[in-house]
Amino acid sequence: MNNDLLDRLAAVLNERKQADPQSSYVASLYAKGLDAILKKVGEEATETVIAAKNADSAQLIYEIADLWFHTLVVLVHQDLHPQAVLDELDRRFGLSGIEEKASRNQH
Numbered sequence: 193m194n195n196d197l198l199d200r201l202a203a204v205l206n207e208r209k210q211a212d213p214q215s216s217y218v219a220s221l222y223a224k225g226l227d228a229i230l231k232k233v234g235e236e237a238t239e240t241v242i243a244a245k246n247a248d249s250a251q252l253i254y255e256i257a258d259l260w261f262h263t264l265v266v267l268v269h270q271d272l273h274p275q276a277v278l279d280e281l282d283r284r285f286g287l288s289g290i291e292e293k294a295s296r297n298q299h
């Protein structure tokens with residue numbers, strides 16, 4: 193998922209806070225509240241586990257897309273931007289030193 197896609201998706205998810213729940217899936221989730229959104233995250237996580245155990249690659253990609261999507265809905269619902277998660281991953285990657293080792297090996 194590149195940053196541009198995350199930015200555009202986060203902008204749409206924010207806009208849906210003002211949308212009609214009858215016409216938008218995301219607005220309908222917001223209207224149901226945090227517990228309903230978290231229930232979807234749990235369901236998608238379970239479906240991800242099942243797809244992986246079945247070694248079904250296409251289904252696994254589909255379910256992880258659903259899982260990532262619903263975790264993005266949680267972030268935006270909590271007024272957080274997905275960039276904060278990328279920053280945290282970036283920080284951990286930097287701490288691991290893998291980036292430096294890889295660049296050293298190229299020389």
Ligand SMILES: N=c1c2ncn([C@@H]3O[C@H](COP(=O)(O)OP(=O)(O)OP(=O)(O)O)[C@@H](O)[C@H]3O)c2ncn1[C@@H]1O[C@H](COP(=O)(O)O)[C@@H](O)[C@H]1O
Pocket residue numbers: 204208215216217218219235257258261
């Ligand atoms: N990326 C997604 C996306 N991924 C998954 N989903 C929805 O997430 C749900 C996944 O639930 P399930 O797998 O349980 O399938 P389901 O049986 O249809 O779901 P339920 O009836 O149990 O809720 C489905 O209803 C999918 O349509 C998504 N809905 C919307 N988006 C994006 O969000 C944007 C805003 O969506 P709207 O709010 O609908 O305009 C869209 O432009 C899309 O880019």
